[in-house]
Amino acid sequence: LARLRERLARSGSPLGTRLLAVLSRDHLTEDDWDELEETLLLADVGAGPTGELIEALRTRVRVEGLKDPALVKAVLREQLVALVDPSLDRTLRTAPTTAADGTRTPAVLLVVGVNGTGKTTTIGKLTRLLVAEDRSVVLGAADTFRAAAADQLETWGSRVGVPTVRSDREGADPASVAFEAVRTGKAADVDVVVVDTAGRLQNKAGLMDELGKITRVIGKEAPLSEVLLVLDATTGQNGLNQARVFGEVAGVTGIVLTKLDGTAKGGIVVAVQRELGVPVKLVGLGEGPDDLAPFDAESFVDGLLQ
Ligand code: GDP
Numbered sequence: 001l002a003r004l005r006e007r008l009a010r011s012g013s014p015l016g017t018r019l020l021a022v023l024s025r026d027h028l029t030e031d032d033w034d035e036l037e038e039t040l041l042l043a044d045v046g047a048g049p050t051g052e053l054i055e056a057l058r059t060r061v062r063v064e065g066l067k068d069p070a071l072v073k074a075v076l077r078e079q080l081v082a083l084v085d086p087s088l089d090r091t092l093r094t095a096p097t098t099a100a101d102g103t104r105t106p107a108v109l110l111v112v113g114v115n116g117t118g119k120t121t122t123i124g125k126l127t128r129l130l131v132a133e134d135r136s137v138v139l140g141a142a143d144t145f146r147a148a149a150a151d152q153l154e155t156w157g158s159r160v161g162v163p164t165v166r167s168d169r170e171g172a173d174p175a176s177v178a179f180e181a182v183r184t185g186k187a188a189d190v191d192v193v194v195v196d197t198a199g200r201l202q203n204k205a206g207l208m209d210e211l212g213k214i215t216r217v218i219g220k221e222a223p224l225s226e227v228l229l230v231l232d233a234t235t236g237q238n239g240l241n242q243a244r245v246f247g248e249v250a251g252v253t254g255i256v257l258t259k260l261d262g263t264a265k266g267g268i269v270v271a272v273q274r275e276l277g278v279p280v281k282l283v284g285l286g287e288g289p290d291d292l293a294p295f296d297a298e299s300f301v302d303g304l305l306q
Helices: 002-023 030-042 047-063 069-084 119-132 147-159 174-187 204-221 233-250 268-276 297-304
Strands: 107-112 137-142 192-197 224-232 254-258 280-284 292-294
Touching: 002 030, 002 069, 030 047, 047 069, 047 268, 069 268, 069 297, 107 119, 107 174, 107 204, 107 233, 119 137, 119 147, 119 192, 119 224, 119 254, 119 280, 119 292, 137 147, 137 174, 174 192, 174 204, 192 204, 204 224, 204 233, 224 233, 224 268, 233 254, 233 268, 254 268, 268 280
Parallel strands: 107 192, 107 224, 137 192, 224 254, 254 280
Antiparallel strands: 280 292
């Protein structure tokens, strides 16, 4: 967590610098309040939450007669943490289930999202984390649309000794690959199966059919533990639109927000959680193999405010 704190601090600092510049003024004028509001909007916190926050902050500053910038900052921090919601359960469900007769079924994680958001990279980093915790893993390359996607996944897997189930035929049925991956995982008695999917948003009906079929056939072999939606934090409103579509078609249980390292737009965490009603569970903080971390509301806000 110390590391996450430090990394998030660096990622959010442009926002923090601006917020702190406003808050360091002794007396907050109308212009200062406008600037504060604008800063939060620019960070993609969203109009609704920003309005609520400013309103609540102004009320407290007035009622409690807060003058000390440090106290105003403390209240702002408290409110930002509440917006990000530390009470949400962000545990990633990766434990296999064991039936009464002792047979184990791996946890199955389905990873969805638009191409380019960082799905494959995220799966690679997550696999490393799981292996580091001594968990056995099988990967499924159900993004059969591009052969390169399966190659990329296989490369990540082989670096940590994890097998990838894939089809050699470009355009093969993604659901059969997903099914095969789960069956392989069960036969090998592994702990976790992670399935990568294609994310072509151009055709919503097609996407819905494909993800629906993948979910159904996996369900024949094992219950889905998680459906993780990968979103690129730098895409703002566009990312929110993606969240909406995938939320409708895929039964998302958790969000992975990638590329938080390159943006001061961390406020999207608030907006996307509200949109989908599910928590951000992981964040991507770079392209490297260790740049994935569990999300923590308090550290995240501290990062924003540094
Ligand atoms: P996919 O098409 O969704 O599977 O996306 P990829 O995993 O191929 O990633 C697309 C690009 O985003 C690659 O260049 C990745 O290195 C990059 N990427 C993924 N996650 C992160 C992240 O957290 N931070 C940064 N800076 N780049 C990332």
